[in-house]
Amino acid sequence: xxxxxxxxxxxxxxxxxxxxxxxxxxxxxxxxxxxxxxxxxxxxxxxxxxxxxxxxxxxxxxxxxxxxxxxxxxxxxxxxxxxxxxxxxxxxxxxxxxxxxxxxxxxxxxxxxxxxxxxxxxxxxxxxxxxxxxxxxxxxxxxxxxxxxxxxxxxxxxxxxxxxxxxxxxxxxxxxxxxxxxxxxxxxxxxxxxxxxxxxxxxxxxxxxxxxxxxxxx
Numbered sequence: 601x602x603x604x605x606x607x608x609x610x611x612x613x614x615x616x617x618x619x620x621x622x623x624x625x626x627x628x629x630x631x632x633x634x635x636x637x638x639x640x641x642x643x644x645x646x647x648x649x650x651x652x653x654x655x656x657x658x659x660x661x662x663x664x665x666x667x668x669x670x671x672x673x674x675x676x677x678x679x680x681x682x683x684x685x686x687x688x689x690x691x692x693x694x695x696x697x698x699x700x701x702x703x704x705x706x707x708x709x710x711x712x713x714x715x716x717x718x719x720x721x722x723x724x725x726x727x728x729x730x731x732x733x734x735x736x737x738x739x740x741x742x743x744x745x746x747x748x749x750x751x752x753x754x755x756x757x758x759x760x761x762x763x764x765x766x767x768x769x770x771x772x773x774x775x776x777x778x779x780x781x782x783x784x785x786x787x788x789x790x791x792x793x794x795x796x797x798x799x800x801x802x803x804x805x806x807x808x809x810x811x812x813x814x815x816x817x818x
Contacts, residue, residue, distance in 0.1 A: 611652045614672045618648060621672055636664045666813070673730055701743050703728035704735050709812040710743055712793045713767065713778035722782050727789050729812050744774035744811050756803070763787050764796045766803050775808045 626637040643651075643665060651662075651669050702709060703726075711729030715722040724739040741748045747769050756766040763784035768775040777799065779787050793814055800810060 610673070610676060611649065613676050614652050614669065615645070615648055617672050617676070618668070621668065625668070633664065633667070640665060640668060663813075670729075674732070700735065700737060701746065703731065703733050705733040706731045710737075710776060711812050711814060712789050713737070713743075713776050714789055715765075715778060715780045715782055717782050722780070724778070726776075729814075732790075742769035742772060742774065743776055744769060745772035747771040756799075758799060758802070761792075761796045761799060764792060764799060766799055766808070768803065768806075768808050773808055774811050775803050776811050 622637055622640060625633050627634075629637075648665075648669075651665055652673070706728060708728045708730035710726035712727050714725045714727060714734070716725070717723075722739070724737055725734050726737045726743060727734050737743060738748070740750055740753060742753060747753060749771075752770045754768050754770065756768065757764070763780045765778045765780055766775050767778050777793055777796070779789050779792050781787055784792075797814075800814070803810070
């Protein structure tokens, strides 16, 4: 499912914004991206279209092009209207497990998870990396492969980031980073995800692969 699932004009809007965005990157972007713009301009229109349409799948073979697509998709998705309210309760429980592993709004993969206080425990939700919609997801389940064995789903934390967790799966070797709002109620999902990139580097060293890259392509 691509980024324009249910939004037929989104892919066209992203592609139309590309030239001006590349011009801006060439003037204002970090050195690495400024020097890469010439190569990005050489990508054929059909290839850009494919990158845009398959963006929600989370896989990319050109990190620079993927960054450009993601930087454009997020504001365009946001301009289409506010993200839907989190999917909670009965409606969430009745959704098929496989479908709930992707965003109920656009079909994108989650970029980060959240833990919030609920009763005597914590409720887990996932945040879409494309449109930033949020939906409930079972705590003891891998959002990549659906594994539900507690012993196969280790959680790792590090002292410098006490409210950030690496929730891994030893079955598929994927992981999702989760921000624990029960430990820091002022944390921000996207900002704290990027600020804790050291945890992503550690997870990669252990042989885990992130479910969906962050905007920094970690």
